Amino acid sequence: MxxxxxxxxxxxxxxxxxxxxCAETAEQAPxxxxxxxxxxxxxxxxxxxxxxxxxxxxxxxxxxxxxxxxxxxxxxxxxxxxxxxxxxxxxxxxxxxxxxxxxxxxxxxxxxxxxxxxxxxxxxxxxxxxxxxxxxxxxxxxxxxxxxxxxxxxxxxxxxxxxxxxxxxxxxxxxxERVAFAVDFVSNDRVGYQSLPGWHFDDFYVALDRLMEIPFETMVFGHGDVGDRGTIERQLAYYADLRDAVQAALDEGLSEEEAMAQVRLDDYAHWGQYEAWFPMNVGAIYRWLAES
Ligand SMILES: [Zn+2]
Missing domain, CATH: 3.60.15.10 (Ribonuclease Z/Hydroxyacylglutathione hydrolase-like)
Incomplete structure (x- = not known):
């Protein structure tokens, strides 16, 4: 530490x-x-x-x-x-x-x-x-x-x-209480924000794994509803599936624009902002993978 x-x-x-x-017992006020x-x-x-x-x-x-x-x-x-x-x-x-x-x-x-x-x-x-x-x-x-x-x-x-x-x-x-508060790098059944501005992708995937090492049971988010460990497990799965799908598109020789238009992850199509932001997530991951 x-x-x-x-x-x-x-x-x-x-x-x-x-x-x-003085240690008073907190009372729940109305x-x-x-x-x-x-x-x-x-x-x-x-x-x-x-x-x-x-x-x-x-x-x-x-x-x-x-x-x-x-x-x-x-x-x-x-x-x-x-x-x-x-x-x-x-x-x-x-x-x-x-x-x-x-x-x-x-x-x-x-x-x-x-x-x-x-x-x-x-x-x-x-x-x-x-x-x-x-x-x-x-x-x-x-x-x-x-x-x-x-x-x-x-x-x-x-x-x-x-x-x-x-x-x-x-x-x-x-x-x-096993309650955690996390902002922006994870959310509740929502894709990442737009083109994932400010994301450090190499370290981001490590940070996701480290988050799961914290023994929280309830997760409060900077955006969206309260979740639990399952919510974060779904975020890990999403970002892993996103990386794999975009890597497959790169391996097929797709351009960034083609990948943004063609890559889909139907398992997450019901998530918040999928239609608006998912292609932008694809583009951001494409640029990261193409440069690494
Ligand atoms: Zn932020």
């Missing part, structure tokens, strides 16, 4: 911000809105249109994943305050650096009085600094491979599985 700490807030100090001596679901005791999924956030209640505050956007972050703050009233926000975690998931942290911080540390995988830091977007501030804390957050006796593991979709995507895992 390795970790790195970026100033100005060392991790021990940041965690100490929210660590209290204030949850329609966009919020509780997937395990004190573990919540928040939907904002096409995107989802994730938050975990602990006796020492709430850990929130992905503010998504300024508008969604306002909704997420209300969702947290409705589901677990009067709790402070302990930390914000970015699943990865992409703006459509990581924007809006200042709105969330403001809603909880500020001073909330942001955590991300270390490769996200230079990308976010370079972008210089005030609505997407850089992380205060980063880690390289794995880090475990402990708040109120609750463990939240952050796993970096290597490059997959971007070079800084993390997977959150709650070992007690």
């Amino acid at each position: 390795t970790r790195s700490i970026r100033t100005p807030i060392p991790i021990a100090a940041a965690l100490a911000l929210t660590l209290g001596a 204030g949850m809105d329609d966009a919020t679901s509780e997937v395990a005791d004190g573990v919540f999924w928040f939907n904002a249109g096409t995107h989802n956030a994730f938050f975990v209640d602990t006796d020492d505050g709430v850990v929130a994943f992905d503010p998504i956007s300024n508008d969604a972050a306002a909704g997420l703050a209300a969702s947290i305050q409705g589901a677990v009233p009067d709790k402070p926000l302990a930390a914000i975690v970015y699943s990865h650096s992409d703006a459509d998931h990581a924007t809006g942290a200042p709105v969330l911080q403001e809603a909880f009085g500020g001073g909330v540390p942001i955590i991300a995988q270390e490769n996200a830091l230079p990308i976010i600094l370079e972008r210089g977007d005030p609505d997407l501030p850089p992380p205060d804390l980063t880690f390289s491979d794995e880090m475990t957050l402990r708040f109120g006796g609750r463990a939240i593991e952050l796993h970096y599985l290597g490059p997959s979709h971007t070079d800084n995507l993390l997977v959150a895992f709650l070992p007690e």
